[in-house]
Amino acid sequence: MKMVQEENIRKGPWTEQEDFNLVCFVGLFGDRRWDFIAKVSGLNRTGKSCRLRWVNYLHPGLKRGKMTPQEERLVLELHSKWGNRWSRIARKLPGRTDNEIKNYWRTHMRKKAQEKKRAASPSSSSSNCSSSSNITSTEGGASFYDTGGLEIKASSGAKKTGGDHQEQEDDKKRDQKEYSLDDIWKDINLPEVNSIEPVYNGYSEEACNIISCPLMASPAPWEYCSDSLWEMDEEESKMFLPTTSDQFLSCFEYGKASLIG
């Protein structure tokens, strides 16, 4: 078992500096090897934490701001179908993260639940609850917003592998349906040059010019992981040990390209 460095692991809110470093390293190495990135970036964060930050906040193409009515409708519809499969739902909402949708649903359902309660308590008469809002009460242990969709039972236990084929079939049907998800995609399918343009302010690609990247102020990566280059294959070590800034820049481009795909 590898030793895990528990000490000095930072927690809590990310600073701009950390974001900046993370973006640079993800640009270099892609958004897969989070533990590795966490190590070489010198961020003193866990890989998990880095991933989360990237996925939920720094990832290019993320939309921010209020959900559009179409998105809201889609969330409702998909939730009624899939239940709390947030990541799955998020895949249908380009630019939205599972966390964002989860949070949205939480507040949304809380509101609905309160409205319902209010409507029901005086004279338990009408309820204008939407058909898909299958609100469960908080009493009884389960989360109040844990409604579970039609698929919940079938898919529980088969967390993410199972329904993918079916999911694709569903998608096809759905995409042919009223929503033009393509339209949404158009919004985020920016030209390649811009596709790494982050949502976070002030971190334009230029700003992330690797030469001025603040990570260079911290122990240089190759110093930091002098005994860690071990895990790199040849190609990575070449990338990681540039001799000129040009090379470093091309590494950045390489990383960017791999990010873009």
Next chain:
DNA sequence: AAGAAGACCAACCGCGATATC
């Protein structure tokens, strides 16, 4: 204007799945 309540968001935790050795 100040305090309380509610809404929103970012981040952490635990667990299961998957990849790698």
Next chain:
DNA sequence: GGATATCGCGGTTGGTCTTCT
């Protein structure tokens, strides 16, 4: 094939901002 490491997901918590009284 088993052990270990890593990743990804869903649930939850806590902090901050906004609105209400």
